[in-house]
Amino acid sequence: xxxxxxxxxxxxxxxxxxxxxxxxxxxxxxxxxxxxxxxxxxxxxxxxxxxxxxxxxxxxxxxxx
Numbered sequence: 001x002x003x004x005x006x007x008x009x010x011x012x013x014x015x016x017x018x019x020x021x022x023x024x025x026x027x028x029x030x031x032x033x034x035x036x037x038x039x040x041x042x043x044x045x046x047x048x049x050x051x052x053x054x055x056x057x058x059x060x061x062x063x064x065x
Contacts (some may be wrong), residue, residue, distance in 0.1 A: 004032040015044050023057060036062040 005023060009016045016035075023033060038042050052059050 002032075003028070003030045004034065005030045006036070007032045008037050010041055011044070013047060014046045015045060017047070020051070020055070020057070024055060029057060031058065033057050033059045036064055037060060038064050042058060046052055 007016065007019060008033065020033075023030060037048070039045075048059075048061060052061070
């Protein structure tokens with residue numbers, strides 16, 4: 001069985017951080033975390049770039065216009 005989580009976000013960086021932290025603390029990690037974010041949400045994109053290298057979660061960023 002595979003488990004994927006989809007997180008749509010836009011200018012909700014505090015809530016996104018809390019959501020990702022909760023996922024990292026789960027006993028069973030999801031197989032994939034898809035994060036959708038708009039190109040213009042620069043704060044979120046700036047956070048996700050270094051964070052993705054440090055997290056144990058397998059993530060995929062989906063950029064939206």
